[in-house]
Amino acid sequence: MNGAESVIRLARDAGIEVCFANPGTTEMAFVTALDAVPGVRAILGLFEGVCTGAADGYGRMRDQPALTLLHLGPGFANGIANLHNARRARSPVVNLVGDHATWHRPHDPPLTSDIVSLAQPVSAWVRTVCSSKDLAADFAEAVAAAARPPGQVATLIVPADCQVEPAGKGRGRCAMEKPQGIDPETVQAVATRLRESPSPALLLGARALRRDGLRSAARVAAATGTRLLCPTFPARLARGAGLPRLERLPYFPEPAIESLKGVDTLILAGAGPPISFFGYPGVPSRLEAPGSLVTLAEPDQDATQALEDLADALDAPRKPPTPPDLPRPDPPVGDLNPANLGAALALRQPEGAIVVDEGATSGLPYFGAAESSPPHDYLALTGGAIGQGLPCATGAAVACPDRPVIALQADGSALYTLQALWTQVREGLNVVTLLCSNRSYRILQLELARAGVAEPGPKARALTDLSRPAIEWTALARGFGMPAARVETSEDLLAQLDLAFREPGPRLIEVVL
């Protein structure tokens, strides 16, 4: 057994099921090992950002790592943007990166680069393997690092000779570690503060945004009247009819600060402190009222249990009150705009859907409209590195083949990693992409206005415009073998959504806004 085979065997035994791959010459031993040792599914991405974004989506939905297989420094570099998002989502991911043979690398052949320097900014754990004998043990450590709660990115750089030479021993585990519990004193202190606070709020994050965390948070709210908040861009949030509702922090800092102004106690449960996405002159970076912050659980601690303990400490009712039914949106009619798009999707999305929202400005109204939709999971762009939506949807669909996946996708961002459409076709994934075609980087046009540029000049207009030439998304989709339709009215959108959710496999709907 060679080093590469020992890795794949260990991965399989540890319960790792999938490898999102774009290999090259220095990873050929891993490629053959995937055949030699059955049990790990290999999925080809036509660009590394597809592989890493898919691993992020998979990790968010499965709570266990997928592998990626990437080709030296440049291949890894192509995956960095979506690893940045995975890091911010705290997704478990194990990257296998091939490198030149240890004896060849000192000659500085053309593909040589400092992979460690590239990997560190997005990896909680990085190691370069020194010998095929160590490879299995190193891989086991990589998996353990990825499994540290709630999830981390681990990167193992494997020179080609360490893949092909004989393996050593090594054992792996993949079950995610249990997160660290919260001590009772902290819970009691938070309970006391909550009871005394006239205007408290709870900001949930990480695993506390799942069903159990939401229910415990709702118990706390029932006992104390605390507001329940979620970050602007949650990694994974359980939402929909019957589930406790959270207020989403606004994106721009001024309304976010306004929303938190009266909150004298802001309790963090799995979330970090609220920070403005960008810094604007004269606007604070921190959004909460000074002195209001109280930490119940850090993102890597067991926020779900802490919330339950807190609810118990507050003598909250065992069962949270059922939230009142919200009216479903009316079926939209006429011209398309973000509001009509949001209403149409919220109306039609099937129960159990996974909604990956990289809709940017076009996706905003959807979030409110979907409050009354059947229960679903909502996955957002955690790190701001665009090009996340289509790959993340791909990985979520691999993780949950029985659930419908919806990519609510801005056009400018989609262009970064459009190659994901091909993987969706090849793997027959149930992903419906709503491609929001407003033919601009609309958010940047808003930013120009915020910066006081009333009349952008021709270069500023050109650098934020995607209409010259217009991009034909149905042609791009068909180029990758995906059925596609283009809609310009709400009625046509509703009809296309019905069709898309009825038919198996992927489909793209270009929504002209």
Add this chain to the structure above:
Amino acid sequence: MNGAESVIRLARDAGIEVCFANPGTTEMAFVTALDAVPGVRAILGLFEGVCTGAADGYGRMRDQPALTLLHLGPGFANGIANLHNARRARSPVVNLVGDHATWHRPHDPPLTSDIVSLAQPVSAWVRTVCSSKDLAADFAEAVAAAARPPGQVATLIVPADCQVEPAGKGRGRCAMEKPQGIDPETVQAVATRLRESPSPALLLGARALRRDGLRSAARVAAATGTRLLCPTFPARLARGAGLPRLERLPYFPEPAIESLKGVDTLILAGAGPPISFFGYPGVPSRLEAPGSLVTLAEPDQDATQALEDLADALDAPRKPPTPPDLPRPDPPVGDLNPANLGAALALRQPEGAIVVDEGATSGLPYFGAAESSPPHDYLALTGGAIGQGLPCATGAAVACPDRPVIALQADGSALYTLQALWTQVREGLNVVTLLCSNRSYRILQLELARAGVAEPGPKARALTDLSRPAIEWTALARGFGMPAARVETSEDLLAQLDLAFREPGPRLIEVVL
């Protein structure tokens, strides 16, 4: 004048003409500065790899840097692969990378990452600006670093507040530095060795691959019978009828070693030592015969002048002999294959063409066939980071609007940065893309065979196959607004080439192999 405007003014005054940009919120001050200070052309790429690859192509053809404008760590990361190629091509490039405001960054907002760590592996020079007052001076140093011969990648990270606050003073220069000359003793020593060597060869690199360097090398050859060699992947090589001819080092190490076996003196003139692209067990990394290496000029030295001095020291004829005319290829007929494709292109390419070859296995026969084509420049994939061809052709066409540009492009590589097609359409660039559609990563299939895998398993086949689903390149091109045709015979290819070279603007020909 704010910091960003001071940079653009300095760039313009230094003769920098183009900025390949994909900006975001933290670069908005640069965007407005491009309007406020006229003179620098702004070209939008839909993905940062397009911007950096275009800057590489521009730098190779213009011998002066273009700017790139990139969005924080993830935006920069998306450009790394083609900066890796630019570094290996020794192209001058100045990257401007926005970052969070200095006062916002410590709060670790979502888009924060260690940009310096990402930038160092591909940059000869990296700096993070501390104040708007320093920005102009820092930028001038970046330009000077990029201009160091034969060219370097320089990366300047500019926090948003340093862009919008008042500028300081700073002056820039853009004329490329003159490379360091070679001392006469070295030239004499090489001349002596050459005279005594029974079987010498000259390996040319960097600027020595231009017309003047080739002519001096041909003088040396005329005087001594030395063989003239070029690297497998030259950054820019002058070729075609009437120009001295070089032997290209083979890609795989075994034939390259065979080719250099009898060479007792291998003189490097602007090239590094010959290294195998990848390391294979039992095959040496270094390709030359032991003890044969002699350095006339390092890549950053004046190899062209050194070759002229060497020719003079050898009393070589002032004018190199005119190479005998080579027969043009016969017009190919019938089914398409790499040989017919190479013959068709070599036959039809107009005088003065710039040929960007990322054709991989499909492009191999072209190189030999084009020996008899009208004089042209040949640009190869220097760093092995695929996805270089379409962006590089884009930048070359911006640099040389009056010359026809040809992208001889493999399909697997093209999929990495296909967004470049859109920029070619928007800017009306004269780029003809020959998309070699063999629907596989053929080179990896060869590598599997080299590794002794006679019958690849289903996963190895799937990971090297692009046929399920087949990619419709004409649809992808039309999705980006580009006219496209698909050809399956040599006759149709010849007809489409005639059409493409007659019509202005970009065009894609899908060549089904």
